[in-house]
Amino acid sequence: MLIPSELRIKARELANKIPYQLIKDSPTVKYYTQWNLFDRCIETGGNTLSKLPQSNDYDVVIHNGELIKGVELLGDQVNIGIDPSESRIIARHLVNLREVYPIVIKGDVEDEVKVLLSYGGEQNELNSNHVIINVSDYAVVNLALSIVGNGGCGTNVVEVNVGDGATLNLLTYSTNINPSFSLIRVTEGSGASVNAYTIVVNGEMTHHREDYILQGQGASINSNSLEFGSGNSRMDYMINIMHVGEHTMSNSTTRAIALDSATVVHRGFGRITERGRWSSTSIEGKVFIGSSNAVGMSVPIIMVDTGDVNGARHSATDASIDEDQELYLRMRGLSREEAIGLVVYDMVTGFLDSISASFKGSVSQIRESLMSLIRGR
């Protein structure tokens, strides 16, 4: 589906006018995302020569803004929920976008619905994908979403509308090479429930943002994430949870690993708005710093706009291997590097084992690629 022309015109006007980010993040580290790296990326409008991804394992495949597979799941209505005035990267995404694909998932789907957003091209070529997924009321859906960058810059936006009383189990796996921006925005209706598992791996500058808007009364989100940064990766993982409906509940846990010279940032934001009375939110982050050149940062924020709150809490830790843990392992003949490798292995496998059994197929593929990444270091 083509983007409404007025939206594209507005995006074009704003793409060079507005900043990537209006306010700096902190007095010390000005920007957690190095937006200047995106300046070298050039919009291609999807006209890039690159190898098509393997599509056999997926129900829907979108590559460089073009639908390769999954026509049968397409809906006919497009309501784009993002606006170019949000930031320059969103405006550039809308300028560069070829088409938006609305997908409708009706009824209960026992097997996982697998969606692949892939992009690739020369180092400075920017490619964009955008998909809108509508989950019908009272449906139970297992959605496995893969965002795969094979070179070049990428912007990927996924909007998910979860209907009243629906349950969505969402597994997101994102792996990138060059600068990439991913936005997953989930809006939940009354009584809707989302169990999200997210794995973000590497990238020269990966900005991965997830917005959960608990719109309906009694909606809930339970999110578990793993960030894995090695080499010279710089990753900024951000989860925003907005409690708009009453009696909503959120719980977010993030585990992050920074190895070699990687910089890994975890940002969690839980906001209970004035209308979101009697809600509760919990944000937790643990960043493991596994090397003397690695950097870990945590920004867990809670904002409570109403006194009628059930509770809001957050906690964050940035640390390397525990001294006792290291001593114990070294007493058994392991070097410090081997001990760190063991802790990393444990964190990764522990996370993968915690993912719902309904994603067995996807998890096995992810496990394979993560293990080869750990072994190859």
Add this chain to the structure above:
Amino acid sequence: MYKGVVYVRRGARFVRSHVACDSLVLDGDSKAYTIPHDQVFEETAVVTHEAYTGRISEDKINYLRTRGLTEEEAKSLIVLGFISDVTEGLPFEYAMVLNRVIMLEFSKYGKVA
């Protein structure tokens, strides 16, 4: 509102930092924001942060009321308990004044202000 940055530069070996900030919301119109930034450039550092925002538990008020306290007295006692970590470190005179101010704030005289 709490806003804070803990910045550990590379070379600041074996730094230990812990920040805890709890907020107690006393009425329906109050707001509480907690915005920490932990930025660690040193492998040997351990930086932790925790925060909680909540309102006075009805159970606690009921418990104290069953022991003969008025609602205002119960609330002031809970608030005094909540801030005791801070008041314990204050000079005695200041702590007494602060305790008295909080007690008055929850009494009928609190309405004057």
